[in-house]
Amino acid sequence: MEDNLTILALESSCDDTAAAVVRQAKGGPAQILSSVVFDQTKLHATFGGVVPEIAARAHAEKLDVCAKEALIKANVSLFDLDAVAVTAGPGLIGGVLSGVMCARGIAAGADLPLIGVNHLAGHALTPRLTNNVRYPYLMLLVSGGHCQFLIAHSSSDFTRLGGTIDDAPGEAFDKTARLLGLTQPGGPAVQQEAQAGDPTRFAFPRPMLNKPGCDMSFSGLKTALRRARDEIIAQKSGLTRQDRADLCASFQAAVTDVLSEKCRRAIEIYMTEAPSEPLIAVAGGVAANTSIRAGLERTAHENNCAFLAPPLSLCTDNAAMIAYCALEQYRNGDRGKGELVARPRWPLDRHSPAMLGSGRKGAKA
Amino acid sequence: MQSDPLVLGFDTSAAHCAAALLSGDQVLASRHEEMGRGQAERLFPLLEEVLAQGGATWHDLTAIGVGSGPGNFTGIRISVSAARGLALSLGVPAIGVSTLEAQAFGTSGVVLSAVTAPRDQIYIQRFNGAPSTPPVLVALDALPDDVAGGTPTCIGAHANEVAARYAGTPGHAAFPLPEAIARIAALRIGQDNPPPSPLYIRAADAAPSRDAPPVILPDET
Numbered sequence: 001m002e003d004n005l006t007i008l009a010l011e012s013s014c015d016d017t018a019a020a021v022v023r024q025a026k027g028g029p030a031q032i033l034s035s036v037v038f039d040q041t042k043l044h045a046t047f048g049g050v051v052p053e054i055a056a057r058a059h060a061e062k063l064d065v066c067a068k069e070a071l072i073k074a075n076v077s078l079f080d081l082d083a084v085a086v087t088a089g090p091g092l093i094g095g096v097l098s099g100v101m102c103a104r105g106i107a108a109g110a111d112l113p114l115i116g117v118n119h120l121a122g123h124a125l126t127p128r129l130t131n132n133v134r135y136p137y138l139m140l141l142v143s144g145g146h147c148q149f150l151i152a153h154s155s156s157d158f159t160r161l162g163g164t165i166d167d168a169p170g171e172a173f174d175k176t177a178r179l180l181g182l183t184q185p186g187g188p189a190v191q192q193e194a195q196a197g198d199p200t201r202f203a204f205p206r207p208m209l210n211k212p213g214c215d216m217s218f219s220g221l222k223t224a225l226r227r228a229r230d231e232i233i234a235q236k237s238g239l240t241r242q243d244r245a246d247l248c249a250s251f252q253a254a255v256t257d258v259l260s261e262k263c264r265r266a267i268e269i270y271m272t273e274a275p276s277e278p279l280i281a282v283a284g285g286v287a288a289n290t291s292i293r294a295g296l297e298r299t300a301h302e303n304n305c306a307f308l309a310p311p312l313s314l315c316t317d318n319a320a321m322i323a324y325c326a327l328e329q330y331r332n333g334d335r336g337k338g339e340l341v342a343r344p345r346w347p348l349d350r351h352s353p354a355m356l357g358s359g360r361k362g363a364k365a
Numbered sequence: 366m367q368s369d370p371l372v373l374g375f376d377t378s379a380a381h382c383a384a385a386l387l388s389g390d391q392v393l394a395s396r397h398e399e400m401g402r403g404q405a406e407r408l409f410p411l412l413e414e415v416l417a418q419g420g421a422t423w424h425d426l427t428a429i430g431v432g433s434g435p436g437n438f439t440g441i442r443i444s445v446s447a448a449r450g451l452a453l454s455l456g457v458p459a460i461g462v463s464t465l466e467a468q469a470f471g472t473s474g475v476v477l478s479a480v481t482a483p484r485d486q487i488y489i490q491r492f493n494g495a496p497s498t499p500p501v502l503v504a505l506d507a508l509p510d511d512v513a514g515g516t517p518t519c520i521g522a523h524a525n526e527v528a529a530r531y532a533g534t535p536g537h538a539a540f541p542l543p544e545a546i547a548r549i550a551a552l553r554i555g556q557d558n559p560p561p562s563p564l565y566i567r568a569a570d571a572a573p574s575r576d577a578p579p580v581i582l583p584d585e586t
Contacts, residue, residue: 046573046574047571047572047573047574048573048574048575048576049574051569051571053438053569053570053571054569054571056438056439056442057438057442057563057565057569060442060445060446060563061560061562061563063446063449063450064446064449064450064452064453064560065560067450067453068453078454093439094438094439094442097405097439097442097443097446098442098443098446099446100405101405101408101442101443101444101446101447101450102446102447102449102450103450104409104447104450105446105447105448105449105450105451105452105453105454106450106451106453106454107450107454108409108412108413108423108450108451108454109423109424109450109451109453109454109455110454175576178574178576178578179576179579180578180579181578181579181581229579233579233580236582237580237582238579238580238581238582239579239580239581239582240581240582240583240584241581241584242584244579244581339406341405341406342405
């Protein structure tokens with residue numbers, strides 16, 4: 001095992017172009033030497049969602065710039081690196097492809113191994129990057145594109161306990177913001193508005209709480225919100241600010257309730273593995289929502305489980321998590337041999353049946 | 366005496382993966398493989414084969430020439446991203462070369478260079494030594510007047526139809542595409558070259574959000 005490992009990673013699977021350099025001394029904590037993120041929010045603002053072609057175009061002209069900046073900020077040269085890592089999926093294929101090709105170019109020219117990393121594994125290993133937590137731990141990935149409970153056993157072995165069968169909560173927050181004339185991304189805007197709202201005014205559904213297990217659904221919640229909005233508009237030809245705040249607060253309360261209850265069930269299953277230091281960690285942009293975070297934290301403590309929420313900059317998409325994941329893969333012998341292929345669909349759990357997109361192209365997540 | 370510059374040119378802007386290694390005026394090795402998909406996986410192995418056949422390594426390169434389109438959006442990004450990564454690690458310039466210009470390169474007089482675009486359209490540009498119009502995307506059945514002039518040699522996609530429309534003669538590119546890219550890049554070594562950028566010509570397909578925001582009323586008292 002090398003004493004000191006230093007890895008440069010690229011990430012471009014959604015709407016953030018990111019590069020980072022992470023170093024870890026043998027047996028020591030991982031150190032983020034640099035983590036650069038160029039976000040594309042403004043490019044997509046008028047479209048009410050991430051437009052894949054626009055994202056791909058931006059990534060293609062930013063990745064190398066981002067990588068260079070990460071090296072400079074980390075004060076390391078390519079000669080100091082042990083490997084280059086890149087998100088090889090799952091995600092929007094245009095961006096993933098640009099990342100993989102740029103990383104291949106860097107690795108080829110610097111004679112370095114190239115390690116392909118699963119984006120979800122990057123999120124899932126973040127608690128080890130930030131707090132060096134022990135396996136097995138429970139993880140809730142909750143973002144604009146993903147929502148699943150996982151038990152992490154190692155950098156390559158995950159068990160998915162359940163997840164959304166349709167939309168991710170982040171999508172629902174964005175949609176809510178659009179329906180109510182709030183800014184994108186929807187999460188912070190809805191949370192801000194909800195502060196002055198009554199979370200009990202609208203009885204929005206808590207989908208799938210009556211079903212056993214940890215699966216979730218959020219698309220019906222969007223529809224319910226739209227219906228409640230339209231009813232008010234039909235009555236008075238618009239929304240008052242109070243109506244809007246109440247809609248936001250009631251929507252946020254529904255998401256919090258669903259995630260908290262499913263979290264309780266996930267902890268129950270996780271505890272049967274008798275972990276020595278029981279812990280649930282969250283990752284993904286939705287983990288930044290204070291109401292959801294408080295609900296999850298309460299649930300964790302009620303069930304004798306520690307709760308960890310990494311800093312927001314490491315919860316949302318970044319390349320430090322990809323570099324860290326590659327570090328663990330490298331220590332486990334991954335030298336990037338064999339063909340690195342960009343994979344738009346790439347479930348973390350290779351054993352459980354697929355949840356989403358189990359069609360011709362295979363499971364999405 | 367300084368040795369000849371060694372330039373690797375490559376392109377994946379259409380249904381192919383192609384590369385050529387140029388030393389001075391001489392092509393040391395080249396490959397052209399037709400493929401509808403799989404360029405991302407094939408590109409680096411193919412480049413390494415071309416280098417090996419030319420007896421060179423990555424570190425011998427003076428510059429990289431990359432086909433920047435127009436063409437297939439994903440295909441262009443595959444090569445441009447690879448070229449940018451290589452330029453970063455090798456410390457050599459990556460020079461973007463338009464496929465329209467590469468097709469016209471080496472043919473004298475007026476040239477109309479065209480590349481296939483989706484839905485019975487073509488990307489077309491007029492050259493006379495240097496570009497004399499900007500590249501445009503046009504429908505085959507509505508070829509515009511502004512690229513007309515002289516008796517052009519028509520090279521590339523739908524050369525017969527283009528020649529008929531503009532009183533020209535259909536012709537062939539003077540060099541295979543990756544070789545032309547490498548030759549043009551070689552001429553630009555030492556100039557102030559911007560990083561290669563895909564030449565899309567067509568804007569991304571995206572419709573603004575359909576959700577109209579609600580009217581916000583004054584608060585009830």
